[in-house]
Amino acid sequence: MFNTGPCQETRCEMLKKIREYNFAIIELALYLDTHPEDQKALCLHKEYTKCYKDLTDKYQKVYGPLTINFPCNRWRWLEEPWPWERSDL
Amino acid sequence: MWTYDKKLEYPINIKCKNPRLAKFIISQYGGPDGELAASLRYLSQRFGMPDQKSKAILNDIGTEELAHLEMVGTIVHQLTDGVPAEELEKAGLGSYYTDHGVDIYPQSAAGTPFTAAYIACKGDPIANLQEDLAAEQKARATYEKLIDLCKDEPDVIDPLRFLREREVVHFQRFGEALNGVHEKLAQKKFYMNSPCNCGRGSTN
Numbered sequence: 001m002f003n004t005g006p007c008q009e010t011r012c013e014m015l016k017k018i019r020e021y022n023f024a025i026i027e028l029a030l031y032l033d034t035h036p037e038d039q040k041a042l043c044l045h046k047e048y049t050k051c052y053k054d055l056t057d058k059y060q061k062v063y064g065p066l067t068i069n070f071p072c073n074r075w076r077w078l079e080e081p082w083p084w085e086r087s088d089l
Numbered sequence: 090m091w092t093y094d095k096k097l098e099y100p101i102n103i104k105c106k107n108p109r110l111a112k113f114i115i116s117q118y119g120g121p122d123g124e125l126a127a128s129l130r131y132l133s134q135r136f137g138m139p140d141q142k143s144k145a146i147l148n149d150i151g152t153e154e155l156a157h158l159e160m161v162g163t164i165v166h167q168l169t170d171g172v173p174a175e176e177l178e179k180a181g182l183g184s185y186y187t188d189h190g191v192d193i194y195p196q197s198a199a200g201t202p203f204t205a206a207y208i209a210c211k212g213d214p215i216a217n218l219q220e221d222l223a224a225e226q227k228a229r230a231t232y233e234k235l236i237d238l239c240k241d242e243p244d245v246i247d248p249l250r251f252l253r254e255r256e257v258v259h260f261q262r263f264g265e266a267l268n269g270v271h272e273k274l275a276q277k278k279f280y281m282n283s284p285c286n287c288g289r290g291s292t293n
Contacts, residue, residue: 034265084163
């Protein structure tokens with residue numbers, strides 16, 4: 001599920017992986033809220049947040065921002081489709 | 090404070106319009122056990138929680154529910170966008186179309202507009218968390234009914250299944266938070282019915 005492939009990844013595949021890491025982080029965060037002493041969960045959270053950051057940085061440089069916290073040379077926030085619009089992303 | 094992520098929590102790509110299903114699914118947007126009610130319920134209740142775990146879990150589940158609100162809105166939008174008025178009327182959405190076109194309006198399947206009466210903030214952490222446990226079960230049951238109604242529509246069933254599963258996880262986490270609150274309230278010198286303590290984190 002979390003294997004990183006070659007650099008030839010398509011946009012769709014990258015976004016799928018971003019979603020997977022994001023989901024794992026959400027799930028671990030909820031678990032850690034009620035099990036803050038669980039070291040195994042904490043380790044996984046650390047691992048996935050790093051993967052998430054690295055992959056979103058890489059994605060946003062090519063395909064535009066996923067949040068308004070990403071710096072752009074032009075306002076690319078308007079250029080990409082919104083999540084509710086039907087697309088293969 | 091929140092930051093918007095320009096992606097869905099789970100992908101939705103519905104190829105066939107189906108206003109009949111949209112009429113039912115809108116209930117999980119603005120109905121009694123819908124995602125809007127869930128999010129507001131948890132994000133409002135978090136202020137009165139007596140321990141760190143329950144504040145965190147209400148904050149973080151309340152936040153995830155906003156992502157689910159967006160998912161349900163997306164399903165309804167993709168099922169109805171561009172559907173002619175005549176077809177909307179045949180699907181039982183004539184009244185909806187009259188007042189809202191194909192905008193996404195928070196209402197129940199029966200057409201009742203969203204109301205804050207769907208949420209409870211009782212000033213009592215035990216009552217609030219019990220309410221939340223029930224809310225998660227009611228939302229799970231609603232998603233199961235919707236899945237029954239969406240037979241032969243895999244593009245719709247897939248995200249509904251995801252949303253149903255999240256209700257199960259949230260129920261588990263709220264149960265754990267409730268245990269923590271019980272322990273906190275059992276501590277010496279905490280009087281549940283004392284007006285100065287009730288619903289507040291005023292003990293150490």
